[in-house]
Amino acid sequence: MIIEITQTLVGVFLLYAGAELLVRSSVALSQKFRVTPLLIGVIVIGLGTSSPELVVSIEATLIGSGEIAVGNIVGSNISNLALILGIAALFHPIRGQKDLLRREVPVMIAISLLMTLLLWNGVLSRLDSLVLLSGLIIYLVMTIRDNITPAIAEMEVAFRRFSTPVVVTGALCGLGILVLGAHIMISGATGIARAFNIPEGVIGLTIVAVGTSLPELATAVVAALRKQSELILGALVGSNILNILLVLGVTGIVRPVYLVDIMLDDLVLMSALAVLMIPVIRTGYVVSRLEGFMLLVIYCGYMGWLFMR
Numbered sequence: 457m458i459i460e461i462t463q464t465l466v467g468v469f470l471l472y473a474g475a476e477l478l479v480r481s482s483v484a485l486s487q488k489f490r491v492t493p494l495l496i497g498v499i500v501i502g503l504g505t506s507s508p509e510l511v512v513s514i515e516a517t518l519i520g521s522g523e524i525a526v527g528n529i530v531g532s533n534i535s536n537l538a539l540i541l542g543i544a545a546l547f548h549p550i551r552g553q554k555d556l557l558r559r560e561v562p563v564m565i566a567i568s569l570l571m572t573l574l575l576w577n578g579v580l581s582r583l584d585s586l587v588l589l590s591g592l593i594i595y596l597v598m599t600i601r602d603n604i605t606p607a608i609a610e611m612e613v614a615f616r617r618f619s620t621p622v623v624v625t626g627a628l629c630g631l632g633i634l635v636l637g638a639h640i641m642i643s644g645a646t647g648i649a650r651a652f653n654i655p656e657g658v659i660g661l662t663i664v665a666v667g668t669s670l671p672e673l674a675t676a677v678v679a680a681l682r683k684q685s686e687l688i689l690g691a692l693v694g695s696n697i698l699n700i701l702l703v704l705g706v707t708g709i710v711r712p713v714y715l716v717d718i719m720l721d722d723l724v725l726m727s728a729l730a731v732l733m734i735p736v737i738r739t740g741y742v743v744s745r746l747e748g749f750m751l752l753v754i755y756c757g758y759m760g761w762l763f764m765r
Contacts, residue, residue: 457651463644470637474671476678478630482687484623495599495690506698513703517710525707526580526715530722533568533696535669537729538755544676544688545748552689552737559602560693561733563595568730571700572723578715585708592701634671689737696730725758 513525544550570591574584672695679687707713736747 457648460644460647460651463640464648465644467637467640467644470633470640474630474633474635474637474674476630477626478634478675481623481627481630485627506695506703510703510706513707514710517707517713520711523713523715526575526704526713527722529699529704529707530726532669533699533726534722534729534758535755536672536692536696537733538751538758540669540673540676541688541692541743542748542751542755543673544680545743545751546745547677547680548683549745550680550688550743550748552741552743554741555602556689556693557734557737557741560599560690560697561730561737564693564697564733565727565730567591567697567700568727571704572720572727575715575723576720580704580708580713580715582708582712585705588701588705589709592698592705595697595701631671634674637671637674689743693733729754 513528517525541550570588574580574587672692675691676688679691736743736751739747
């Protein structure tokens with residue numbers, strides 16, 4: 457038990473340290489490469505924090521548990537918009553931008569609906585995955601093209617003395633520490649749960665599902681404390697988009713997935729939360745503490761419903 461508790465505490469520390477390094481480096485990267493913080497949030501942080509979902513999904517698919525992979529993606533997308541955004545907003549109201557509402561959020565909604573439509577028949581085929589991966593290429597090209605800025609903002613004092621390779625290395629190290637911290641914390645928390653005879657199914661629904669979203673959570677909280685709202689929304693929306701287009705696309709290419717326990721209700725909730733981002737962000741382009749609390753209530757209600765169904 458002592459080992460498991462130590463693992464959990466070490467994991468929490470690594471999550472914070474990795475998120476701190478990633479957020480600081482990401483702000484510097486957006487200025488050094490003349491791109492908006494939104495692009496860094498969507499591509500760099502969004503892609504990096506989706507890596508745990510990608511690893512878990514591929515491993516699950518290879519051992520014939522493809523439904524775990526799909527459930528991991530659905531659960532992570534729900535937790536990103538309800539649990540993580542809700543917690544981050546409680547720390548500090550999250551201010552969005554019109555650009556995010558005008559394009560990224562509609563793209564997330566469209567892709568969430570597309571995923572629901574593709575899985576409506578209970579099968580994720582290789583053709584479905586090719587459609588998703590084609591959408592990924594189009595999305596990345598458009599996002600990079602539309603987020604190049606003509607001017608460089610003034611660098612943060614802490615990063616003026618660092619070269620571009622150092623800043624890039626810092627961002628990569630931050631991502632690596634985040635993923636390592638999540639892995640260690642999941643291992644420790646799972647060991648504690650088993651010591652208290654908590655059922656494996658409950659462990660999977662709670663620790664594993666939320667565990668793969670820990671990098672997003674740590675990054676969002678640190679970014680909220682540093683008032684880097686663009687990074688938060690960009691990272692969460694980007695992570696949801698990449699979870700579907702990249703992670704689900706790769707999962708289906710590895711092996712077609714047949715669904716049994718993943719219900720349409722789960723997919724509908726994921727899409728509904730994506731749609732809900734429009735009125736939530738549109739109210740002054742701010743996710744308030746009250747809205748954050750409401751998102752947490754939705755997530756807790758969903759967790760309760762999962763255990764009862």
